[in-house]
Amino acid sequence: MSTEAIPAEKPRRNYNALFGLTLLALLVLLWVLLSFSTSSFASANNISNLLRQGSMIAILAVGQTFVIITGGIDLSVGAVVGFATVIAAMLINAGIPVFLAILLTLLVGVAIGLFHGFGIVKMGLPPFIITLATLTSLRGIGLLMTNGNSISINNDAFQEFSRNSFLGIPNLFWMVLLVGIPAYVFLHHSRWGRYLFSVGSNAEASRLSGVNVQRTIFMAYTLSGLCAAFVGVLLASRIGIGNPTQAEGWELQAIASSVIGGTSLFGAVGSVHGPLLGAFILATINNGANLLNVNAFWQRVITGVLIIVIVYFDGLRRRSGK
Amino acid sequence: MTSTAQDLHDTPVVAPGRTILELRGLEKKYPGTHALKPVTLAFKAGEIHAIVGENGAGKSTLIKLLTGVMPRTSGEVIWEGKPAALATPHEAMALGINAVHQEVVLCRHLTVAANMFLGEENSRFGILQQRAMVREAQKIIDGLGFDLPAHVILGNLTIGQQQLIAAARATVRGTKFLIFDEPTAYLTRKEADQLFTLIRRLKDEGVTIIYISHRMEEVFELADRVSVLRDGTLVGTRDIAETNDAELVRMMINRSIEQIYHKEHLTPGAPIVEARNLSGKGFEDVSMTVRAGEIVGLYGLIGAGRSEFVTTLYGRHRKSAGHVLWEGKDVQINSEHDAIKLGMALAPESRRDQGLCLNLPVGLNLNLPIYKRISRNLLISGAQERTQADRQIADLRIKTPTRNALASSLSGGNQQKIVIGKWLAHGAKLFIFDEPTVGVDVGTKAEIYRLFSALLSKGAGIILISSYLPEVYELADTLHVFRRGKLVATHGFHTADHEDILTQALAEKQEKLGGKT
Numbered sequence: 001m002s003t004e005a006i007p008a009e010k011p012r013r014n015y016n017a018l019f020g021l022t023l024l025a026l027l028v029l030l031w032v033l034l035s036f037s038t039s040s041f042a043s044a045n046n047i048s049n050l051l052r053q054g055s056m057i058a059i060l061a062v063g064q065t066f067v068i069i070t071g072g073i074d075l076s077v078g079a080v081v082g083f084a085t086v087i088a089a090m091l092i093n094a095g096i097p098v099f100l101a102i103l104l105t106l107l108v109g110v111a112i113g114l115f116h117g118f119g120i121v122k123m124g125l126p127p128f129i130i131t132l133a134t135l136t137s138l139r140g141i142g143l144l145m146t147n148g149n150s151i152s153i154n155n156d157a158f159q160e161f162s163r164n165s166f167l168g169i170p171n172l173f174w175m176v177l178l179v180g181i182p183a184y185v186f187l188h189h190s191r192w193g194r195y196l197f198s199v200g201s202n203a204e205a206s207r208l209s210g211v212n213v214q215r216t217i218f219m220a221y222t223l224s225g226l227c228a229a230f231v232g233v234l235l236a237s238r239i240g241i242g243n244p245t246q247a248e249g250w251e252l253q254a255i256a257s258s259v260i261g262g263t264s265l266f267g268a269v270g271s272v273h274g275p276l277l278g279a280f281i282l283a284t285i286n287n288g289a290n291l292l293n294v295n296a297f298w299q300r301v302i303t304g305v306l307i308i309v310i311v312y313f314d315g316l317r318r319r320s321g322k
Numbered sequence: 323m324t325s326t327a328q329d330l331h332d333t334p335v336v337a338p339g340r341t342i343l344e345l346r347g348l349e350k351k352y353p354g355t356h357a358l359k360p361v362t363l364a365f366k367a368g369e370i371h372a373i374v375g376e377n378g379a380g381k382s383t384l385i386k387l388l389t390g391v392m393p394r395t396s397g398e399v400i401w402e403g404k405p406a407a408l409a410t411p412h413e414a415m416a417l418g419i420n421a422v423h424q425e426v427v428l429c430r431h432l433t434v435a436a437n438m439f440l441g442e443e444n445s446r447f448g449i450l451q452q453r454a455m456v457r458e459a460q461k462i463i464d465g466l467g468f469d470l471p472a473h474v475i476l477g478n479l480t481i482g483q484q485q486l487i488a489a490a491r492a493t494v495r496g497t498k499f500l501i502f503d504e505p506t507a508y509l510t511r512k513e514a515d516q517l518f519t520l521i522r523r524l525k526d527e528g529v530t531i532i533y534i535s536h537r538m539e540e541v542f543e544l545a546d547r548v549s550v551l552r553d554g555t556l557v558g559t560r561d562i563a564e565t566n567d568a569e570l571v572r573m574m575i576n577r578s579i580e581q582i583y584h585k586e587h588l589t590p591g592a593p594i595v596e597a598r599n600l601s602g603k604g605f606e607d608v609s610m611t612v613r614a615g616e617i618v619g620l621y622g623l624i625g626a627g628r629s630e631f632v633t634t635l636y637g638r639h640r641k642s643a644g645h646v647l648w649e650g651k652d653v654q655i656n657s658e659h660d661a662i663k664l665g666m667a668l669a670p671e672s673r674r675d676q677g678l679c680l681n682l683p684v685g686l687n688l689n690l691p692i693y694k695r696i697s698r699n700l701l702i703s704g705a706q707e708r709t710q711a712d713r714q715i716a717d718l719r720i721k722t723p724t725r726n727a728l729a730s731s732l733s734g735g736n737q738q739k740i741v742i743g744k745w746l747a748h749g750a751k752l753f754i755f756d757e758p759t760v761g762v763d764v765g766t767k768a769e770i771y772r773l774f775s776a777l778l779s780k781g782a783g784i785i786l787i788s789s790y791l792p793e794v795y796e797l798a799d800t801l802h803v804f805r806r807g808k809l810v811a812t813h814g815f816h817t818a819d820h821e822d823i824l825t826q827a828l829a830e831k832q833e834k835l836g837g838k839t
Contacts, residue, residue, distance in 0.1 A: 185701070191693040195693075198686065201679030201680065202675075202680065204676045205675075206679070206690065207638075207658055209691045210690075268679065
C-alpha cells in the first residue's frame, strides 16, 4: 500500500521531550498567573504546601502509568494508600522499628500488586475488574482491622519527616525525585521498560519475539502497588493516623494526572515526566482555586472540565503533528 | 428501504462500454512525496479493470482519492459526464462508488445481518425490525450463492467469510462502481472462487469494478483491462487478451520474472531440527527434518495444519505426542522462550496481530528480540540500540524516514521486512516464515527471497509456509504438502508439477471448487 506516502513523522524522542515542555510551560503559566492574581500564591509557605499536595498523587501517577502503558488500569491505588496507612500505623504502634515498619508496609503493596498480576495473568480477569474488586475489599479489610476507627501514630520522628524540608524543599517532594528518577531510567532506558511498551502495543507479537509477557504484567502491577504503599507511608506520616478510608478517589486523580501527562489509555504511549507534571498541574489548579476562594464544589467541576480540555488539545496536537 | 441484489437491475447505470468515470490529470502530493503523478484514465461502464503495481506505486492513494477519503491536489474526476468533487466518503457513496478493503472494516461483535444494514437499519416506530433484517440479509446472501447464516456474530466467521460479507454489503447499496483492494489476501481458494463469482455477477449487472491484486493469475482470470502503476505514474493500460505475465511484471518493476525467485542450490549440511511423529492441536503425526542450508516448504490450504505445526514446534502451543530433536539432541520446548534460546525464529502469519507493535517505533520493533544482548543489567546501551536499528534498516533497505518512525506509518512490504528483519541480528539457526509475502509487492518479494539466500549461505535452515504455490515451488528444496492436519506428500525441488501438488493439497475436495485452479 502506498502508506509510504505518509510524510515523515517527527522523531519520537524529540516529540516526547517537546510534549514535556508544553506541559511544563502550562505549569509555569499557571504559576505566573496565580502569582499576579493572588498575594499569597508565591509565598514560600504556599509553594511548599503545593509541592506537598502534589507529591503523593505524582508518585501514584508514576506507578499507574506503568500499568496503563501495558494497556491495563489500576483502580486500587487509592484503597492501597488507605490500607497502607493502617498497616504502617499498626506496625509502628506495635513498637517495630520505623524503617522495618516501612519495609513491611511496602511489601504489603508488592503483595497486592502480585495478586493483581495473578488475577490478570493466571485467572484471565480484566484489569478493571480485579483492581475494582481490590478497591472495595481493601477498604473493607482496613475497616475490619480498625473497627472503623482511626489509629493515631505515636511516633513523632515519623511524623516530623513529612513536615520537614531539606535544602529548603519539602521532604515529600524529594520523595518524588527518589521515585521519579529510578522510574525514568527504568521506563526509558531499561529492557523491562521497553517490554512494558511492547506488551501494551501488541502482546502476541512480543511473546513471539521472546518477551516474557506474563512477567511484564506482574511487574507493572507490582510497581504500581509498591508506589501506592509508599504513598501510604508518606500519608501516614503527614496526617499522623492510620485510616482505611483515607485517599478516597486518589486512583482517579492518579489516572487523570497520567492522562494529562500524555499517557494513552490504549497502552504503549507514556512517560515518567508527563504524569509528574500532570499531577502538579492538578495540584496547582486546586491550590489556586482555594486561594482565589473558588467554591470547593466548583473546583471539582473545573478540574473535570480542565481534564477534558487538556487531553482534547493534546489529541489535536498529536493528530496535526502527524 | 433497502435494496436487494435483484434490485440492482433497476439501478440506472451507464450503458456498457461507455465511460462512467474519467480521471483527468488526477494528482496527489503529500509534503515531501509525490504519491500520484497526474493520471489520466477512463473506466468503461461494466468492465473489470485491474490495477497492479508495487507497494507504494500509488494504488492506495488512487483508491483514497476515488472514495473521498482524501482530497486530491489537482486534476479532475468526471463521473457520468459531470465533474465530481469527491471531497467526502459520503459524497462518493452517494454517487455509487464503494470499496471493499483487504482488512475487513466491519463490526466484529454484531451479527452478519446487522453489519449488512449498518447505517441503513430497517426500523418501524424507532424499533429495529431485527427478524426482517435477518431474513432480508439471508435472502441477499443466498442470492449471491454464499453458504453463510445471517444471524451469527460476524467475528465467529473466518476472515475469508467476513470478506465475502463485506463484498455482499457493498453490493446492496446501489453501488455502480466497486473497488476491491486485494480482497483475496486472506481467502482460501474456495472463498476466492465465491468472491470471483460475485464479482462476475456484478459485472453482468453493469457494475464497474476496479480490482487491485498482487496475484497475476487473478488478474488474468478476472479482468477485462489492466493498468500498471509504478512510482505514482500510470505506466500503461492493456487489454487483458493482449498482454501476459511477463509484460506486466516488466512494466511494474523493470525487471524480469526469473530474477524474482532468486534461488541458489546449496548442499544441505547437518540437520538442525527434526520433528518425529509430532502431534498437536490441528495436526497429527508429522515428521520432517530441516538441515542447514535448505528451505523446507510447507504447502497446503489455509487451515491444513501448517501454521499449527510450526507454532507448536516454536513452543507457542503444547504438543500432544512425538518429540523434537535439535541438532541431534532430544529437547523439550515448552515456550517461545525455549525455542528462541535454542536458536529458532518465527515470522508469524499475520503481521498486524502477531508480528508488529504497530504504534511503536521501527527501531524498537527491530530490537525487540535482542534487548537482552544490547543491555547490561537491564540497562540498555543507547548507542548499540541505535546502531543495531540503523544497520537493519540499511541492510534490509526498509523505507522509513528514521528508526523513530512508528511501524504503522510504513507500507505493508516494509512492515514485513521488520517482521523478518528483527530476527537477523538475533542470529537464529532455524527461521520459520509463515506466509512471508502476503500482501507484498513483487519487488519486495524479490528482496525477501534474496534474504533467504543470504541466511542459507550463513548455514541457517528455513521453513517456508506459503499458500502461493509458485513461491514454495520455486524456492523449496524439500516440499511437504499438508492436508487436513496431515503431511500427505513430500517432493524434492521441481520433482513434481503444480497440478500434482495441488491435487494432493485439495484431494477429494477438488471437484467442488468450481474448476479453475
